[in-house]
Amino acid sequence: MLNRILLRNVSSYSPTSVVSVGPLKRVSVFYGQNGTGKTTIGNYLQAPADTKFSECQLEPVKEREILVYNHSFMEKNFHEEASQPGVFTLNEENIEAEKAIADAEAAINLLTGTLDAHMMAGKEAKAAQELAKDKLKDSIWKHKTPFDNSPLAYCFNRLNTKERVLDAVAQVALAPTTDTPDALRAEAAALHGASDVVLPAIPSIKFTGGEIEADLILVEVISGSGDSYLSALIQEFGNSDWVKHALKFESHAKDQCPLCQQSLPQDFYGEVRKVFDVTYEKRLAALNALQQRYQGAVEQLLRQCNGPTYEIEAIQIHAVNLRALLQRNLQILETKVSNPTTAVSLDSRETLKKASRFGEIPASQESN
Structure with a gap:
């Protein structure tokens, strides 16, 4: 932020003594009669490198561009149509900027449309996946149902929902087997009907030769x-x-x-x-x-x-x-x-x- 403006030997300011304008605040208001140097201050701030301001100084020295929205700015960036006083149009540089903005907005619109299409496709794919998963759960559940109230029902004690049955099946490693549901039911029935008496172990066969x-x-x-x-x-x-x-x-x-x-x-x-x-x-x-x-x-x-x-x-x-x-x-x-x-x-x-x-x-x- 500028703290002080020092002016000398420019326009209405003394050629020998320095006029100090400051200390400046975040908001400073300059007022006075015509010809007292207000416009000179604005012009200096707008172009401090101009040779006519060689004996002027800013404190501290400016570290960034200072924008001054004065008459010079208006003449530089706008021009008045002679055919219709009071109507201003952008100059060539701003016309190019406006075109770049329009192109960017068109690209954004195109990307937005593409994104919306991908989002819609993703939602449809997710819906199809969920539907397929529901059908798979129903199919697996149908295979589990015949074992309810059978000697093998204990195998499904904790598998009381379709989701749990699907998770359990997904963890089973595929391997060839000769087991059949009927044989497993018969074996389970025989085990349920057996007593809980511990049978003596069969002695080991020993061969010394x-x-x-x-x-x-x-x-x-x-x-x-x-x-x-x-x-x-x-x-x-x-x-x-x-x-x-x-x-x-x-x-x-x-x-x-x-x-x-x-x-x-x-x-x-x-x-x-x-x-x-x-x-x-x-x-x-x-x-x-x-x-x-x-x-x-x-x-x-x-x-x-x-x-x-x-x-x-x-x-x-x-x-x-x-x-x-x-x-x-x-x-x-x-x-x-x-x-x-x-x-x-x-x-x-x-x-x-x-x-x-x-x-x-x-x-x-x-x-x-």
């Missing part, structure tokens, strides 16, 4: 040593098991072949025994012990399965599969004992678990 099935001796080729001149021949023919079985005929054959009755070389049976040395016999003994342990474990498990606790149809179905699997393993072990050079493998532990999963198996007694 699980580690035998992974024993490396099963895949080991158990053959004789190479200390005899017959070793290479026996290995070449791959019939060491047959030769080993033939040793039991030694006492009957004497010095002749038990098959062709031809004479045998001196100490022939001694050389054969060198092939099947102590190491061979130890491995064979270990294999036989393994077979006996597995046989005992299988018999113990089958006795458990035959107990009255497991005389339930659902359990016996799995028990039959379990017996068949164990019997196959026993036959495979018998083959290995009869032919030690043959590599065999028993049914895997995981396969046996899946076949025998009709009781919880303790971690320390894993069923195989």
Whole structure:
């Protein structure tokens, strides 16, 4: 805000002394006779940079444009039509401004129309969405109604409004199922009719021969040593098991072949025994012990399965599969004992678990 106007050497003001007009207020009124300098003050404020006001000053120095609505302003921005005194028109600059304003108003009107169209489309879309949602709720509610007053009604205790039923259905993950409404109703009815007496738990099935099935001796080729001149021949023919079985005929054959009755070389049976040395016999003994342990474990498990606790149809179905699997393993072990050079493998532990999963198996007694 201006505080003071200092005037000198302009129009009617002294060329030597400074005339101070002030202090000014927010509203100041200048009055006086004609020729006392009122117009000069307005002209100075309107164009303080004019050279004729070089010795004049404003306090404080103006920081923004000062607008003076005086005669000069009127002449600059308006002109009087000669044909009709008293009627004023805008000059060229203001005509352009008026056109820009009109263009802006037209653009605003266009945007307003577009906005109104989008708002209307949005309202229509929302109304259609609400209608579709209502139809969906009605459709889902119809599927829920048949379960009212049925054994499955407890599943819908808190789903007593269409909105809640829709929310619950939306949270259900889609997954294939073989369940049917009738089967679920029957199962629920059976549960409702059951007593609340706690039934004793079914004892776990224990099988102690699980580690035998992974024993490396099963895949080991158990053959004789190479200390005899017959070793290479026996290995070449791959019939060491047959030769080993033939040793039991030694006492009957004497010095002749038990098959062709031809004479045998001196100490022939001694050389054969060198092939099947102590190491061979130890491995064979270990294999036989393994077979006996597995046989005992299988018999113990089958006795458990035959107990009255497991005389339930659902359990016996799995028990039959379990017996068949164990019997196959026993036959495979018998083959290995009869032919030690043959590599065999028993049914895997995981396969046996899946076949025998009709009781919880303790971690320390894993069923195989």
